[in-house]
Amino acid sequence: MTHQAVPVKVYAAVFLALIALTISTVAISKLELGEFNFVVAMTIAVIKASLVVWFFMDVRRSSSMTKLFVGAGLFWLAILLVFVLSDYLSRGWLPGPKWW
Amino acid sequence: MADIPAPIGLPPHAQGLKHHFDDSAQQLESSTLGMWVFLLTEVMFFGGMFGGYTVYRNLYPEAFASTSHFMNVTIGGFNTGVLICSSFTMVLAVRAAQLGQKKALISFLVSTLALGCVFLALKYVEYHEKWVDHHIPGPGFQYADPRYFHQAQILFFLYFAMTGMHALHMIVGAGLLITLIAMAARNRFSAEWFTPVEMIGLYWHFVDIVWIFLFPLLYLIGHTS
Numbered sequence: 001m002t003h004q005a006v007p008v009k010v011y012a013a014v015f016l017a018l019i020a021l022t023i024s025t026v027a028i029s030k031l032e033l034g035e036f037n038f039v040v041a042m043t044i045a046v047i048k049a050s051l052v053v054w055f056f057m058d059v060r061r062s063s064s065m066t067k068l069f070v071g072a073g074l075f076w077l078a079i080l081l082v083f084v085l086s087d088y089l090s091r092g093w094l095p096g097p098k099w100w
Numbered sequence: 101m102a103d104i105p106a107p108i109g110l111p112p113h114a115q116g117l118k119h120h121f122d123d124s125a126q127q128l129e130s131s132t133l134g135m136w137v138f139l140l141t142e143v144m145f146f147g148g149m150f151g152g153y154t155v156y157r158n159l160y161p162e163a164f165a166s167t168s169h170f171m172n173v174t175i176g177g178f179n180t181g182v183l184i185c186s187s188f189t190m191v192l193a194v195r196a197a198q199l200g201q202k203k204a205l206i207s208f209l210v211s212t213l214a215l216g217c218v219f220l221a222l223k224y225v226e227y228h229e230k231w232v233d234h235h236i237p238g239p240g241f242q243y244a245d246p247r248y249f250h251q252a253q254i255l256f257f258l259y260f261a262m263t264g265m266h267a268l269h270m271i272v273g274a275g276l277l278i279t280l281i282a283m284a285a286r287n288r289f290s291a292e293w294f295t296p297v298e299m300i301g302l303y304w305h306f307v308d309i310v311w312i313f314l315f316p317l318l319y320l321i322g323h324t325s
Contacts, residue, residue, distance in 0.1 A: 005195050005199050006195065011192065012188075015185075019184060022177065022181060022184065022315075025316055029320035037321060044316070045315075052308060056187055056190075057306075063129055065129070066129075069133060069140065072140075073136075073140030073143055080144065080151055081150070084151045085154060085155070088155045088159075089158060
């Protein structure tokens, strides 16, 4: 095939990092951090997902075309979430009659 | 796998190579790209549910905080570990296929399948808990805090919709793994051609990623408030 086999060590390191991040996200969720609980939990989730995409799904060795597609997909997801939330979260920010 | 006879005037095919591709590398590239396009449609599908979930979480923060006490963090956390282990065995299966190690390939695929079944079994335990507590949205729904009776139903509905769709993807993945195990046992893969193992690997990791986001959103956030 086009790619060389990755040493098991690399996969094991990623695996241990994922387990460590899972344990830390559960531990941190027990702390009282207010809004930061959400931020920390989502940051850890994004790091974990990136590790899986980059190493396990082997995007790091995929073609530029595949990388472009993955990036475009995430960009579209961002459009979906940002536009929906910018509507719902900003409601009631301006004074005036409520139409909804 | 028997060699495909070459058309007259053309060199014989490499194993697994379809004649409309120039070479194995181009064929693999097409498969990978196609699989990613499919996975991105899945990202958008789950993205819609994550969006809806976030909107309702912001509309009813108090109701949301009250439902999060009924989520079983122990099972959820353990299941997260189970899925990460299954992703690890899946990646080792792909590696074994790449090195042409049939025995290792089959045993890693079987372990991935077993871990997937453990996840689904624990999911069943969780759903059963919800059933016993009357936390299934609908006519039988009961909730400790009457103020949040309606809002909590929406949040439990989202919980079941999202984890249910995820579990459905796990079941499909388990079926695909069984197919791969059968194919591997019949010597259908070699170090030259194992594309289905790689593609189903991508699918399995994607399902893992969905859970990586579901777990903190459904089980962890709002836990303290």
